[in-house]
Amino acid sequence: MKQKFFTSTTLVLAFLLLLNSSFINAVKAPGGEYYQLTIYHCKTADQLGVINAYLKNTYLPALHKTGLTNIGVFSSIDNDTATDxxxxxxxxxxxxxxxxxxxxxxxxxxLIKNNTSDYNIAAFNKMPFERIETTLLKAFKDMLHLKKPVLTAPLTERVYELRSYEAPTERLYRQKVKMFNDGGEVTLFDRLKFNAVFYAEVLSGSHMPNLMYMTTFNNKAERDEHWKNFVDDSVWKKISVMPEYLNTVSKADIFFLHPTEYSDY
Structure with missing residues (x-):
């Protein structure tokens, strides 16, 4: 009886270990990166100044010491006039x-000890931001790793375009992701030299189902020319009318950004 109990227990433990190992391997997702996109929403230039100083002098140096690289920091192009x-x-x-x-x-x-930055010690009635929005993403299979853009223009002229595509249903969302990968949209962007930084699925965020990606250009004129070429391309004209990819986006948000002078790219 004891022998049977021992054998059964051993088999259960072995199964649990195998299950745990399979879960860990699945979480690591062979070769594919995960991204954290954090958005600081502010009302004033003073708030932006406090956050920029913290990111530049405290946060990014701490992240770099842990071995994290290719950290991008960007500001909205319209920050001077925008209320958000x-x-x-x-x-x-x-x-x-x-x-x-x-x-x-x-x-x-x-990670960050003895933090005396204005960001960290801000009083409750002198908030350094209005809110923080965080999104967790997983890289598309057709671009598993972030790529630093190759641009020649001064930082202040560069345009980084962040796009967010929401889908009306989860099924249609999966079709839009498929359109980027198996449908050839990522390949088309590469051929037309959109200098993409990443393409990714949103795993957790305030707008779902949702995918996001970022392309980069030396300036606004170059950006407009690239998108004209994209819309006119025969490949796009073909896949954009394929039945399986119709009505896969219910809302598209476009954000134009500049890299900060302390960004890694």
Whole structure:
């Protein structure tokens, strides 16, 4: 009887270990990166100044010391006049475990110690931001890793275009993702030299189902020319009318950004 119990217990433990191993391997998603996109929403230029100083002098140096690289920091092109002034921070992670490790260190306070920045010690009635919006993303299979753009124009002239596509249903969302990968949209962007930084599915965010991607250009005129070529391309004309890809986007948001002078790209 004891022998049977021992054997059964051993088999259960072995199964659990195998299940756990399979889960970990699935989470790592062979070769594909995860991205955290953080958006700081502000009302005033003073708030932007506090956040920029914190990101430049404290946060990014701390992230770099952990081995994280290719961290992008961008500001909305219309921040001077907009009522909702925004700063965007994009961090790539090799796995969800790397993401969780960073979140744990930030929560524990072990990553940034003795933080006396104006951002950290701000009073309750002198907020450094209005709200923080965070999105977790997973790279498309046709572009598993973030790519730093190759641009020659001064930082102040460069245009980074962040797009967010929401779908009316989860099924149609999956079809739009398929359109980028198997349908050839990513390949088309590459051929037309859109200098894409990433394409990704939104795993967790305030707008779902949703995908996001970022393309880059030396200036606004170059951006407009690229999109004209895209719309006129025979490949786009073909796939854009294919029945399986129709009505896959219910809302498209476009955000024009500049890289900050301390951004990694």
């Amino acid at each position: 002034k925004r700063l965007y921070v994009l961090i790539p992670f090799a796995s969800l475990q790397k993401y969780e490790a960073l979140m744990t260190r930030l929560t524990e306070g072990s």
